[in-house]
Amino acid sequence: MTSDPDQKRQKPKERQERKERPALTRRRLLTTAGAAGAAGLAVGAPTGALAHSAATGDDGPALAEVGATAVPFHGTHQPGITTPMQAHGHLAAFDLAAAAGRREAAALLRRWSTLAAELMAGGTPDTDTGVARDAGPASLTVTIGFGGSFFDAVGLTGARPAALDPLPAFSADALDERRSNGDLWLQIGADDALVAFHALRTLQRAAGETAAVRWQMTGFNRSQGATARPMTTRNLMGQVDGTNNPRPEDDDFEARVFVPAGGDPAWMSGGSYAVVRRIRMLLDVWESRPLAEQERVMGRRKSNGAPLTGERETDPVDLEATGPDGTAVIAANAHVRVTAPETNGGAAMLRRPFSYHDGFRDDGAPDAGLLFVCWQADPLRGFVPVQRKLDRGDALSEFVRHEASALFAVPGGAAEGEYVGQELLEGG
């Protein structure tokens, strides 16, 4: 899913190839684990995994491979942007301590980068807590970003990109400032909950006296291998969510998602901007509505995600189609019409969200929804115009509440021996 071939975790073609091959051998599983630096892969695991595959005819990953898969930390782009969505995620924002300046921030980013590379390869840091012992890297990714407030805090006000200007206020926003923004941001994803927590805790401990957690949110997605074949995940409203994302094979994918080499500012070359929104779903209201209404709201069928103008999930959305009575098949305020690049001057973003559930509110309603994370080369040509339009007339608005918001500059990937943001902190 990236121009950087070794950042691909599992391409659909590979899945297809695996289906055509009789079985993934035990030797290959152990080799994969070894290459990833994964320690302690249970000897009995491959047998169980292969037994599962054989029993179900499943072309998803063998169970032991979920733990064995490693994503490289170093590369043109940071991991966790085009990496396939993992089953478990943590988003955490940190504020720098008052006494911390540019030198302390640089040291922290070096510590975080070193630890992230080690953990993602399945390694064990020196003062490890043991939480992830026995597990492989489980597709762990750590992504590091800077909020707009970081630049004043470290005396680099002039280096703050214009693209980090605060997002405009939207009329339906009900944002909690304590769970919004932040100087620094970590996005952690892994296919194992212990591996994800371990990375979060390790990096939080490494922040030491330099930075403290401002807010933290935990999310999840469908687990690898949970479905009979690889499928787009569903959100907590039950919709197939992620179908019409930009695809790496699209001509304009790189330009839409990443700041180009030689871009402005130079330290953001190969980087991207992440918009994070905590969006609570009013599930009691949503679940009380008939299927036909739910499908009108989205413009897609709930069963398989197909547009109301087609049969299959990947059929094109025909915004021109009209029914026998002459009205549009996809309603004027249907979410897929309001968000489509064709109705937004081409604006598009790569959506890579996690679902969340934080218990139940006093009225019994689930505190649940979407940790919406989207990636773009420029928020003014991605999230902002689309959210403006959603704010004015999206049928989905009745069922959701935007509760927190943040925007982060995520620099390009670090080269071996370097740390994320080094050019910003040590350049000029």
Ligand SMILES: C=CC1=C(C)c2cc3[nH]c(cc4nc(cc5[nH]c(cc1n2)c(C)c5CCC(=O)O)C(CCC(=O)O)=C4C)c(C)c3C=C
């Ligand atoms: C500002 C950007 C967007 C927000 C905020 C947003 C919230 C949101 N979306 C869903 C569910 C679905 N969204 C779908 C498509 C879709 N959504 C956006 C943007 C935002 N969504 C875009 C750009 C698109 C793609 C439009 C297109 O090109 O067709 C879909 C349909 C399936 C898919 O393509 O992924 C679903 C389902 C929820 C539940 C939600 C807030 C909680």
Ligand SMILES: [Fe+2]
């Ligand atoms: Fe959407």
